[in-house]
Amino acid sequence: xxxxxxxxxxxxxxxxxxxxxxxxxxxxxxxxxxxxxxxxxxxxxxxxxxxxxxxxxxxxxxxxxxxxxxxxxxxxxxxxxxxxxxxxxxxxxxxxxxxxxxxxxxxxxxxxx
Amino acid sequence: xxxxxxxxxxxxxxxxxxxxxxxxxxxxxxxxxxxxxxxxxxxxxxxxxxxxxxxxxxxxxxxxxxxxxxxxxxxxxxxxxxxxxxxxxxxxxxxxxxxxxxxxxxxxxxxxxxxx
Numbered sequence: 001x002x003x004x005x006x007x008x009x010x011x012x013x014x015x016x017x018x019x020x021x022x023x024x025x026x027x028x029x030x031x032x033x034x035x036x037x038x039x040x041x042x043x044x045x046x047x048x049x050x051x052x053x054x055x056x057x058x059x060x061x062x063x064x065x066x067x068x069x070x071x072x073x074x075x076x077x078x079x080x081x082x083x084x085x086x087x088x089x090x091x092x093x094x095x096x097x098x099x100x101x102x103x104x105x106x107x108x109x110x111x112x113x
Numbered sequence: 114x115x116x117x118x119x120x121x122x123x124x125x126x127x128x129x130x131x132x133x134x135x136x137x138x139x140x141x142x143x144x145x146x147x148x149x150x151x152x153x154x155x156x157x158x159x160x161x162x163x164x165x166x167x168x169x170x171x172x173x174x175x176x177x178x179x180x181x182x183x184x185x186x187x188x189x190x191x192x193x194x195x196x197x198x199x200x201x202x203x204x205x206x207x208x209x210x211x212x213x214x215x216x217x218x219x220x221x222x223x224x225x226x227x228x229x
Binding site: 044097098100102103104 | 117144145146148150156157158160163165204206208209210215216217218219220221222
């Protein structure tokens with residue numbers, strides 16, 4: 001079983017719909033992150049959480065919200081999906097510290113039509 | 114603002130040859146970490162190697178090594194004896210920030226294709 005699990009793996013939705021992407025981890029890491037990947041732009045940070053009571057905006061948080069339901073669960077919501085939110089979304093986890101690598105889930109491919 | 118630059122959008126390399134993927138970074142912080150990730154066509158992100166800004170020696174992990182030139186602010190990934198399975202996207206990333214508030218920023222990636 002994967003240490004960082006994202007559901008769903010693929011999702012097609014219509015403009016204006018609310019959608020939630022879920023992430024759970026069994027690694028025991030405090031920190032969790034949501035990134036989106038677009039061709040030619042690399043990965044960009046949407047939101048991150050360093051513990052259950054700590055939520056922080058990343059560089060592209062507009063149009064997104066998150067919830068850290070437990071240490072092991074971090075969900076990303078698109079309140080009203082729009083086509084330019086079509087992307088590959090990654091959840092990641094890490095221990096604290098500048099030398100701690102991020103461990104990624106397998107990604108959720110979201111298409112907004 | 115911090116920035117990671119990967120100037121090679123794509124590279125083609127003959128199997129069994131060594132390959133160097135370029136990465137330069139920009140930060141004024143004295144403490145930071147540099148990472149390389151591999152993304153095969155299946156899409157997952159795989160951590161390859163880490164270099165700390167205070168590390169005196171270049172990091173190595175099997176066939177991967179990181180050529181860290183601090184004065185030039187470069188952190189190139191070297192893959193020795195390339196294999197077909199090395200064909201993938203490669204991302205350089207930098208972790209920086211005040212202790213307890215570190216964040217990872219990625220470059221735009223290099224697509225490496227190994228030719229048989």
